[in-house]
Amino acid sequence: MLRLTRHPEPILKPVIHHPWESRYVFNAGVVYHNGLVHMLYRAMGEDGISRLGYAVSADGLNFCRLDQPVLAPATPWESRGVEDPRITRIGDRFYVLYTAYSEHGVRVSMASTTNFITWTRHGVLLPDEDNKDAALFPDKINGRYAMLHRRPPDIWLAYSEDLIHWTDHQVIMRPRPGTWESWKIGAGAPPIQTPWGWLLFYHGVDEQRVYRLGVALLDLENPARMIRRQETPILSPETPWEREGQVPHVVFTCGAVEIAGIYYVYYGGADAAIGVATVTTEEVERFCRGR
Ligand code: BMA
Numbered sequence: 001m002l003r004l005t006r007h008p009e010p011i012l013k014p015v016i017h018h019p020w021e022s023r024y025v026f027n028a029g030v031v032y033h034n035g036l037v038h039m040l041y042r043a044m045g046e047d048g049i050s051r052l053g054y055a056v057s058a059d060g061l062n063f064c065r066l067d068q069p070v071l072a073p074a075t076p077w078e079s080r081g082v083e084d085p086r087i088t089r090i091g092d093r094f095y096v097l098y099t100a101y102s103e104h105g106v107r108v109s110m111a112s113t114t115n116f117i118t119w120t121r122h123g124v125l126l127p128d129e130d131n132k133d134a135a136l137f138p139d140k141i142n143g144r145y146a147m148l149h150r151r152p153p154d155i156w157l158a159y160s161e162d163l164i165h166w167t168d169h170q171v172i173m174r175p176r177p178g179t180w181e182s183w184k185i186g187a188g189a190p191p192i193q194t195p196w197g198w199l200l201f202y203h204g205v206d207e208q209r210v211y212r213l214g215v216a217l218l219d220l221e222n223p224a225r226m227i228r229r230q231e232t233p234i235l236s237p238e239t240p241w242e243r244e245g246q247v248p249h250v251v252f253t254c255g256a257v258e259i260a261g262i263y264y265v266y267y268g269g270a271d272a273a274i275g276v277a278t279v280t281t282e283e284v285e286r287f288c289r290g291r
Contacts, residue, residue, distance in 0.1 A: 002215055002287040004235045004265055004277035011061055011266075012041065012274035020045040020069050021053055024246050026268025028055075029085040029189075030255035031094060037257055038116055039063060039266065040070070040085040040096060041274055044246075049073060050081030052098070054116045060257070060264045061276065070116055077102050077109065077124055086254045088136040088190045090145075095163070097147070099132040100124060108134040108149055110163070125166060133186030133203075136163075137223070138193065146223060148172075148191070148200075153184030155202065157224050172224050173202070173216065180204055180212050180233050188213060188253035189265065193220070196288035197227045201256050201265055204233065211250040212236045213267065217288055228290055235267070235277050245270025 016022050021043035028041035039055045051069035071082055083099040093112045100109040108131050110122040125134070126149065133150035140146070144159040147166065155173040158166040175182050181204025191198035198218040205211050212233035219225035237249045253267040261281045269275050 001232055002230055002234050002279060002283055003232075004213065004279050006235065006239070006275060006277040007061065008239065010241055010269060010273035010275050012039075012055060012063055012065070014043075014045075014273075015065075015067075018043075018045065018067060019047075020051050020072075022046060023048075024272045025053065025274055026246075026271045027084045027252055027254050028266040028268070028274050029087040029096065030257050030264070030266050031087045031089055032257040032259055033089065033094075037063075037259070037264070038087070038094075039255075040087060040116070042083050042085070042268070043069060044081075050083045050101070052082055052085050060259055071096075071098075071111060071119060074121070075100070075123075077104065077107050079103065082109070084132065084252075084254050086135040086187075086190050088138050090136065090138060090163075095136055097125070097134040097136060105130040106132045108132065122164065125164065133188075135187045135190035137191050137198070141223065142221065148187040150184075150186045155185055155187055170224055172218070173226065173229070175204065176231075179231070180206050180210070180236070181214060182206050183209070185214075188267075189256035191218065191223070192256065192258065192263075194284070194288055196285070198223055199284065199288065201234070201253055203252055209249070210237065211252050213251055213253055213265070215287060228287070230287065234279075235265070237270070239269070239275075241273050242269035242275070245272030247271040251275075 022045040052071035055063035055065035077100040079102040213235040216229040
C-alpha cells in the first residue's frame with residue numbers, strides 16, 4: 001500500500017509584511033528543472049484575492065521566494081483571483097493551468113513562461129463551463145496534447161491539437177460511494193510518466209468535506225484506461241496545520257516532482273500553509289506493478 005510520509009512542519013507559511021500573502025499560502029504547483037524545484041503557489045492577503053507567488057529550492061525543502069506575486073488577476077475572468085497553479089513543461093516552455101475566479105464562476109485558464117517572471121497569457125480554455133482542477137500531460141499522446149479537468153464530481157480527459165481548442169471529452173474517474181472519495185475527486189499533480197503508466201496523484205473529498213490524496217495509474221497510450229487505483233488514501237489531514245486553517249481538514253496537491261529516487265508531493269494544508277510529503281521510487285514502482 002502506497003503512503004506518503006509528511007515533512008512534519010509546513011515548508012512555506014504566510015509573510016505578515018507582504019500584504020498579498022499575509023494570510024494564507026497553499027496549493028503549490030512545482031516543476032524540477034536544471035537542479036531546482038520551481039514552485040508557484042496560491043497566496044491570499046488582506047483583500048482576500050488569490051495571486052500566485054514564486055519560490056525556488058535546491059533541496060525541495062528550503063525555498064526562497066520573491067516579495068511580489070508573479071501572476072495576479074488581469075482579466076474580467078480573474079477579478080476574484082487566480083488559484084491552484086499546475087505546471088507542465090512542454091518543449092522549452094512551462095505551461096500553467098490555473099483557476100480563474102470571478103463573479104462569472106471558475107474557469108480553466110492557461111499562461112506560459114520560460115522564467116516564471118514574464119508571462120504569456122493564453123486565456124480561458126473551456127469558456128462555456130465552470131471547471132477547475134485541470135492539468136496538462138507533459139507529452140503528446142498519439143499526436144495530440146492531453147489534459148485532465150473536472151466536471152463535478154468526476155475527473156475528465158480531453159485532447160487538443162493546439163492547446164487552446166479541446167475536444168473528445170470523456171470521464172475517466174468517478175467518486176467511489178461510501179469511501180473517503182465519495183463526494184468528488186479532482187486531478188492533483190499533472191500526470192507523471194513512468195514505465196508502467198501515467199502516475200496520478202489526485203484529491204478526493206468525502207461527505208464531511210474532508211480532502212485527502214489518492215493515487216492512480218493510467219495507461220500511457222490511452223489514459224482513459226485505468227490500470228490501477230489504490231483504495232486507501234495516501235495522505236489524510238492529521239497535523240494541526242492540516243486540520244485547522246482557512247478551510248479545516250484539507251490536504252490538496254497541485255504538483256509533485258521526482259528527485260534522486262524520491263517523489264516530493266507538495267500540498268496545501270487547511271488552505272493556509274504549504275507542506276511536502278514523500279515516497280520512494282521503489283514504493284511507487286511496487287504500486288505501479290500491483291505488488
Ligand atoms: C477546492 C479548491 C481548492 C481548495 C479546496 C479546499 O474547491 O478551491 O483551492 O484547496 O477546495 O478548500
